[in-house]
Amino acid sequence: MAETLLVRFSQHTPENPEWLDTSTPNNQPQSGTWRDLADAAKGKAIVLLLPASAVLLLEIELPVKSNAQLKKALPFALEDLLADDVETYHLAWFRQPQDKLAVAAVTHEKLAAFIEPFRQAGIALEGIYPETLCLPYQQGSCSLLVDGELAILRTGQWRGGGIETGFLPQFLGKLSEEGGDGPFLRVWARQVPADLPFEYIEEPFSTPLQTFAHGLNAAAELNLLSGPYAPETKGGGRWQAWLPALVIALMALTLQVGGLLNQAWQQQTELKALETQTLDLFKQTFPEVKRVVNVKAQADQQLLELKKQGSHAGSGFMRILYRSGEFIKDNPGLQLRKMNYLNGGLQMQLSATDIGLLEQFKQQLQTSLLVKIQSADSGANGVEAQLEIREK
Numbered sequence: 001m002a003e004t005l006l007v008r009f010s011q012h013t014p015e016n017p018e019w020l021d022t023s024t025p026n027n028q029p030q031s032g033t034w035r036d037l038a039d040a041a042k043g044k045a046i047v048l049l050l051p052a053s054a055v056l057l058l059e060i061e062l063p064v065k066s067n068a069q070l071k072k073a074l075p076f077a078l079e080d081l082l083a084d085d086v087e088t089y090h091l092a093w094f095r096q097p098q099d100k101l102a103v104a105a106v107t108h109e110k111l112a113a114f115i116e117p118f119r120q121a122g123i124a125l126e127g128i129y130p131e132t133l134c135l136p137y138q139q140g141s142c143s144l145l146v147d148g149e150l151a152i153l154r155t156g157q158w159r160g161g162g163i164e165t166g167f168l169p170q171f172l173g174k175l176s177e178e179g180g181d182g183p184f185l186r187v188w189a190r191q192v193p194a195d196l197p198f199e200y201i202e203e204p205f206s207t208p209l210q211t212f213a214h215g216l217n218a219a220a221e222l223n224l225l226s227g228p229y230a231p232e233t234k235g236g237g238r239w240q241a242w243l244p245a246l247v248i249a250l251m252a253l254t255l256q257v258g259g260l261l262n263q264a265w266q267q268q269t270e271l272k273a274l275e276t277q278t279l280d281l282f283k284q285t286f287p288e289v290k291r292v293v294n295v296k297a298q299a300d301q302q303l304l305e306l307k308k309q310g311s312h313a314g315s316g317f318m319r320i321l322y323r324s325g326e327f328i329k330d331n332p333g334l335q336l337r338k339m340n341y342l343n344g345g346l347q348m349q350l351s352a353t354d355i356g357l358l359e360q361f362k363q364q365l366q367t368s369l370l371v372k373i374q375s376a377d378s379g380a381n382g383v384e385a386q387l388e389i390r391e392k
Contacts (some may be wrong), residue, residue, distance in 0.1 A: 003240070005041055006209055006216065008049040008131065009114070009218055017117075020209040022216070029209045030268065034121040047127040049113060049212060050224065052152040052162030055130040056082070056105040059158050063099040070101075078103065090229065094221040102158035104130055104222045111229065125225055132160040133219035134212035142198065144168075144177075146189035147208050158222070241358045274332045281336065286326075299329055316391050317341045322368060324348065324389060327364050333357045337384075346389045353382045365389060 007019045010031055012214045018031035019040060030040065062072045062077050074093065075086040082089060082105060090111050094102040111128075120126055135143045135154045141155040151168045155175065156161035163171055172185075176197045184199035188211050192202060205211060225231060275295070282295050286302050303322050321339075324346070328334050334357060338349040352358040358376065369389055376385040 003044050004045045004216070005046050006049065006213055007037065007046060008209060008212075009051065011150060020207075020213060022213050029207050034123075038121045038123050041123050045126045046118075046123055047216065048118070048125055049129055049131045049134060049209075050106065050111075051150075052130060052132040052160065053150070054106055054110050054114075055132065055161075055224070057130060057132060057159050057161060058103045058105065059096075059156070060101050060103060061099050062101050074101075074103070078105070090224065090227065090271065092222050092224045092226050097160075102222060103132075103278065104224055106224060111224065115229065119160055124231060125337065126231060127220065128224040128229075129216070129219040129222065130224070131208075131212060132162070133222060134215040135160070135188075136186070136203075136211070136215045137218075141201075142185050144185050144187045144189070144200075145205075145208060145211060146187070146193060151193075152208075165193060168193055169197065173197045181317070225338075228360070277332060277335075278329075281329075285336075303329075314342055317346065320346045320389050320391060323368060324365055327361055331361070332358065333360060343392060348387045348389060350385050350387065351382055352385065355383050358383055358385050362387070368392070 004022045006022055007017050010016060010018045015031060016031060017037050018029050019037055020029045021027050021040070023044070030036075049233060058078070058081060060077055060081075062070065062073060064073050067087075070093070074091060078091070079086050084107065088107050088109070090107045090108050092104045093210050098241075113270070114128075115125065131152055132154050135145055135152055137143050137154050137157060139157070141161075145152045146168075147163055149165055151163050151165045152160070153163065153168075153171075184201065185196065186203055187200045188203050188205040190205065192200070210386075278295050279292060282292060282299055283290070286299075289298060289302065289316055292298060303325055320341075328350075333353040335351045336348065337351055340347040350358070351362075352361070355376065355378065358373070362371045362373060370392055372388045374386040374388055376383055
């Protein structure tokens with residue numbers, strides 16, 4: 001990454017940053033005030049490295065294809081793996097083959113605290129990566145960097161974290177028992193800790209930032225400067241070039257909205273007409289109900305009462321009327337004109353908007369009743385039909 005300034009919070013002076021200009025080989029890290037960093041940052045891409053202990057690295061399997069679905073499903077998949085509520089974390093992820101997902105999680109509180117000094121100093125960040133993933137890594141081994149009281153351990157391509165150096169032998173011993181990634185370590189340290197349970201190779205080491213610079217490009221896949229923390233898009237002064245396209249898009253949107261409003265008005269008019277027809281049918285069917293507040297709820301109540309009465313009294317008429325009435329009330333294209341109950345059969349005169357709706361009505365009732373269309377006459381206003389409905 002050319003012309004990049006790599007920045008981290010110094011372990012020894014946490015209130016001040018230290019940085020490395022990677023544009024020239026063998027550069028030495030610098031440290032100073034935030035004003036010094038702002039001067040050094042001019043004209044360069046600024047990348048912040050977060051302490052290994054501040055970022056939780058995970059690998060999970062999540063068979064979700066689209067990014068939109070992944071964004072919704074990921075918090076649920078991580079709920080049991082995080083110490084606090086998932087809403088308190090900022091998540092960055094990278095897709096791998098076979099539905100695997102590399103995830104970096106850091107609390108919003110910590111991330112905001114790391115970013116705030118840069119904001120106050122007027123320094124724009126272009127990337128935030130975990131230090132762990134900047135540690136050079138080779139498959140089949142683990143990478144360890146010892147930085148004073150802290151140790152940074154990378155146990156896999158997307159796994160690792162930070163630990164106090166004093167606990168390192170016990171942690172590595174546990175990793176060895178559980179079958180860690182490698183039979184040996186690659187170690188960057190001024191003094192290698194004693195009693196390491198793995199075989200190790202001691203790598204040349206000068207400073208942590210110089211070591212992290214070698215693995216910077218690989219870590220860019222998990223950039224924590226994303227989502228609500230993503231930098232604003234530059235080049236705002238070129239928006240005038242897009243003005244004609246924006247005008248055309250706005251005109252198209254206006255026409256579309258106008259069409260939708262007109263369609264909504266027509267549908268509202270049709271809905272009011274259907275409500276009036278439904279109310280008329282309800283009053284004809286249940287003339288004893290004087291006050292109508294909610295047609296559907298009251299119709300359901302009346303039909304349920306009829307069903308109960310029919311069940312208790314054994315009335316075939318009530319059962320037939322209830323079952324056929326359920327379909328009629330849900331289909332405004334059917335209108336009940338006349339009915340008569342004779343010798344166990346309900347004679348029903350209906351009007352329908354088309355023969356297909358009439359046939360659908362017949363098929364629906366035939367699941368529990370015997371239905372016979374005695375006559376069906378088509379006209380300009382639909383179909384007039386005479387049906388006989390009996391219990392099976």
